[in-house]
Structure formats: C-alpha cells, structure tokens
Amino acid sequence: MTRSEFKRRRKALMEMMEPDSIAILPASPISVRNRDVHYPYRPDSDFYYLTGFPEPEAVAVLIPGRAQAEYILFCREHDEKKARWDGPVAGQEGAVARYGADDSFPITDLDEILPRMLEQARRVYYAMGAHPDLDQRVLDWVNGIRRRAREGVTGPVEFIALDHYLHELRLFKSRPEIKVMARAAAISAEAHKRAMRVCRPGMMEYELEAEILHECACHGARAQAYAPIVGGGANACVLHHVDNASPLRDGDLVLIDAGCELDYYASDITRTFPVNGRFSPAQRDLYAWVLAAQKAALEKVRPGNHWDDPHQAAVRTLAKGMLELGLVKGGKATLAKIVRDARYKRFYMHRTGHWLGMDVHDVGDYKVDGEWRLLEPGMCLTVEPGLYIAPDAGGVAKRWRGTGIRIEDDVLVTPEGHEVLSSDAPKDMDEIEHLMGER
Ligand code: GLY
Ligand code: MN
Ligand code: MN
Secondary structure: OOHHHHHHHHHHHHHHOOOOEEEEEEOOOOOEEEOOEEOOOOOOHHHHHHHOOOOOOOEEEEOOOOOOOOEEEEEOOOOHHHHHHHOOOOHHHHHHHOOOOOEEEEHHHHHHHHHHHHHOOOEEEOOOOOOHHHHHHHHHHHHHHHHOHHHOOOOOOEEEOHHHHHHHHHHOOOHHHHHHHHHHHHHHHHHHHHHHHHOOOOOEHHHHHHHHHHHHHHOOOOEEOOOOEEEEHHHHHOOOOOOOOOEOOOOOEEEEEEOEEEOOEEOOEEEEEEOOOOOOHHHHHHHHHHHHHHHHHHHOOOOOOEOOHHHHHHHHHHHHHHHHHOOOOOOHHHHHHHHHOOHHHHOOOOOOOOEOOOOOOOOOOOEEOOEEOEOOOOOEEEEOOEEEEOOOOOOOOHHHOOEEEEOEEEEEEOOOOEEEOOOOOOOOHHHHHHHHHOO
C-alpha cells in the first residue's frame, strides 16, 4: 500500500469530521504469550488503515485545518541500545519522512502534549471502550481541562464514535485494496489446491494444515487471517473445529476453511473434498445442493440487491435440497413453510457470509435505519453456504450422517455484478476429482 493511499484515507476521514475537532487513535498493545515471549505483533486494523504504521506504542492524532500540523504521530523514540536487540524503530524522523506525519513526538510525551491539543477542540472523535488504558487517560485529560474552566479554558463538549466513521470508509475497498485482497485470495486458493493434491487416507488433519501454511508463507503471507479449520468426516460438522488432530479416513470428506492474511488483508476460503480423491454417490447428492446454493447466492451479489438476498437464495436452495433428499419431511408444497419456520437450521445453522477486508469478519453495518443494506460496488463479502449432518442426527439415512460440507468464496461487488476473487480454487466435483487424480 502506498503512502498516498494512507494519505487519501486520512483526508477522507478529516472531510467527514465536524469543525473544531480532533481524532485520537491508538495502536494496539503487544500481547504476551507467556512470560517474556510475545505473540507476533499485528497492528489494530483501524489504526493501520489510517496510518500504515506497523509499530506498537503509538497514537495517531488528526486535527483537520490545524495550520502547523494536521496529522501528528506519537511513537517510540530511536534508542541505539534497543535497536541492537530488536532492530530499528521509525522514530520521530521516520514518522515524518516515511509515514507521512506532519509532526511527530515521543510517545512518552503524550500526557504533556495531547491535553494541550484537546484544549483547542470542541469535539473528540474517539472509539471509547476499545482501548481501556487510553480511555481512562483521555477522560483524565478532559477532566483536567474542565477543572480549569475558571481560567477561561473551554475544551471539548462532545465525544463522537470514531469507529463508526472509519468503518464506513473501510467497507468500500479502493483499487489498491482490491488488488491486495485478490492476491491474498489467489495465494489461499493455491494453498487449497496444494492440500487437495497431497491429501491421502491415513494422513492427519494437521498435515493438511501444514501444507496450507507452507504454501501461504512461501508467497510472503506468513499469517493466517484466522485459525485454519481442517475437519475430516464428522469433525466438519463442528463449525469451529481447530485442533486439527484427527486422522483422515478413506471414504470421508475433509472440510478445509483457511485463508491467509496478506499486507493486513484477509482471505477466507472453504473447500470440501474427498480424502481418497473420489466423491461417493451419497456425498455427491449432498455436495450438489451446497454448490447449487452457493451459485444461487452468488447470483444475488450485485449492486441494488440487499445484504440478505444472497442468504435467502442459499436458504431456499438448501431447504429444497433437504426436502428432496428427505432430510426434512413435508413434500414440495411446504418449502415456504420450512423456510419460514427455520426448520432448515437443523442442518444449516449459520449465515451465508460476512464483510471481508482487513478483518476476516470485517467492519461495516449490515443494516441501515433498520433495513438490510444495499450492496454497492467496492464492497467485499464471503458467500459460504453449508450443510452439516451430525453423526447422531435422528431420522436421517446412515450414509449421510457425520458429513459436513461448506463452500466459501471471497467476492467483490462490481458495477456489473460481482467478481469471485477466490475462483482459482476448484469447487465443481469433477474438477476436484481431476485435480486430485493428478497426484
Ligand atoms: N473462517 C471464518 C468464517 O468463515 O467466517
Ligand atoms: Mn467466512
Ligand atoms: Mn471461512
């Protein structure tokens, strides 16, 4: 992502802000894994979206219209000794020269400098509740200013939820963002293909996970957007199965839900395929309905349709499949009733997608003024219907029990309709068998 892209975002936010206002946005803290070992640092998405600044211990401040500096970045100071152990930090010089700040101060000076900036503002844009440590400090600063009212100091009169404005911006992906997301999806698609190629009965679920991680890391995507799910057989019915420690059995399907993060953008792909490379007739019966549901949902992804249209299309198709397969009893006439009574939820209990972006379950409102939001070009979402038949599902033919199938793609809304960013990963049964047959 270029510096000008981050600058454009700050400008867009500043244009949304009221006069005489200030926005304050902290970097996320480092997380301790155990004792003196830390998790790999991953910046908070909101902070990174506006700054492109990858270090912890930083606070970004925006003051639209301020003559000396509109964008001020508080961050760590350069320290020769620390640099020897941990590598260099940007410091105040780097913050200005490399990250486009108009001015920069050491983070240790925050308590001294930021209250003076707050004094000049009437409105504070701040995401209260997201960073408890800073919340308290912001309140202390504001109370300190109020105590000086008799000296003629005025200070802020209004707090405004910054996250609401930022999330509206983040919902619409720019060209550079779409490029990165397409690349993330392409890498993940390769990783799914790799898992299909190497899969053999008797392997462990974690061996397929390792293949996914390897493929992604070799393309520079060293983090996953979420913990990969590799569920063989009945494990695929556990929606958040992440221990991935069971053997893969001949005759079972395996469901892999995995997507890398690239340059802080997520991909999120699910494919389900036969461990031995050939779908059984019973598996084909079920899989065909999930694929039909996904196609029906994808057809609804276009500008002007609302957020719930793809889900409704998937639900209708799956409910029809459940009736035809006899999973749900009732005859064709009762399809509408099955949908209305949500009887399909026994086998399809999640929604058909979510926004996708810097966070896998990305930000952005799904409803506006109580109504489902209309899809618009630049929005990115997943389309991920599934069918899950628990091993102990009563009244269901034995051949279908313990089967979980989901097909998930990453989709961009375009002016004409949509583009599937993850289309390199095969999902037609014959294509999957063909790829697996090349082993
Ligand atoms: N992998 C998380 C999801 O599909 O929503
Ligand atoms: Mn998803
Ligand atoms: Mn997923």
